[in-house]
Amino acid sequence: MRSSVIHVIGAGVAGLAAAVRLAEGGATVVVHEAAPAAGGRCRSYYDHALGMVIDNGNHLLLSGNHAAMSFLALIGAEHGLSGPPTTEFPFIDLATHACWRLRPNAGRLGWWIFDPSRRVPGTRVTDYLDIIRLLWAPAQTPIGTAMPCSGQVYERLWRPILLAALNTDPPEADAGLAAAVIRETLMVGGRAYRPLIARDGLSATLIDPAIRYLQARGATVRLEHNLHRLGCDGRRVARLDFGNDTIELAPRDAVVLAVPPFMAKTLLPDLTTPDAYRAIVNAHFAVEPPKDFPPMIGVINATIEWIFTFPGRLSVTISGADRLLNEPREALAERIWREVADVAGIAEKLPAWQIVRERRATFAALPEQNAKRPGAETNWDNLVLAGDWTATGLPATIEGAIRSGNRAADLLNRRA
């Protein structure tokens, strides 16, 4: 028989995915979120410096992120993603100003690497085969041990892609996580890695429609409701202590704990979790993008890695960006703007800007950190875990977070 109420702790993408799947199955769901808004690391907010709503960070989805696509379809938001009609990634090398477009073909047989106009300039077909070595790398191997991390194809293709996917300097990152991404994208063909962004913002696309879906099915979403303590009774969680109020759980009630790893560890001190993180820095500039500037462009030989185009704004992503955390904001904004202006051919001085530094953007995708990721099941019969840091087999991404939420919901549905 089904648990009478399922409490989901944390309204990030993982918690919302779990809640949506549980509500879809007819469960009574209550979501408790500590922050004043839902979304966690994947949200929009009004930025006073820029005078517009922006996302906490530019988030890229890929067309082959099947769990994310199904989630969006279920909550009626699949039309909120936009991207090029076919898979292509424009790049510029800021040292030489060489520009190229990576244009993989749609199908599984990757014939695009045989076409010099579709691949990275100055590379040979055989250079591309290095990446396959990742697929056979033994468990807990760093990428740097599994494949060469130098040369044109590495610097101009594998490094930017792996760094974006893993948010960790590729040579030290886990080869198995990289292989999982490659299996689901490159090995499937260009149709699986068409780049997609939330055109109207992350909250409007992923978060608000999920909340509406939940509320339409009678679920409750309680914001600023911070769980302080889990009260356990033998093999069950018996109470949820929110400081000012406590919820006693009925015998068939259950809990999905979908908080970040450091908070999961605080609530469950015996849990093993990843405990090293990598930062992501985003810089936003209130400037009208030049006509015909691509929706996103990769930048090589620069501090900046990707520029995204939005109405009235150019926006930069720098992954694995811990080295930039202590740099004074003004100097960093100025430095980043000079590169953006160079790429976009803009003569203007520094426009209105914002820099968002997410220190703990993702867990560090190192072999030893990956090994610390727990599964969804816990020592308590009515408590399951979700979050991008749980053992999804993927790096910390929206896709991984949604799969973890789905898995948590499926476990509870099976036990009901």
Ligand SMILES: Cc1cc2nc3c(=O)[nH]c(=O)nc-3n(C[C@H](O)[C@H](O)[C@H](O)COP(=O)(O)OP(=O)(O)OC[C@H]3O[C@@H](n4cnc5c(N)ncnc54)[C@H](O)[C@@H]3O)c2cc1C
């Ligand atoms: C700047 C940046 C850029 C990124 N870029 C990409 C990208 O391009 N593509 C991609 O796929 N992924 C990207 N990611 C990663 C992606 O955002 C995360 O993988 C995903 O949002 C994680 O979701 P989650 O639900 O697991 O965790 P979180 O979003 O951290 O959600 C956890 C929630 O729990 C709440 N909470 C914490 N403690 C408590 C408590 N005690 N009680 C109640 N609630 C609590 C938090 O407030 C939060 O809302 C990026 C992340 C960042 C930060």
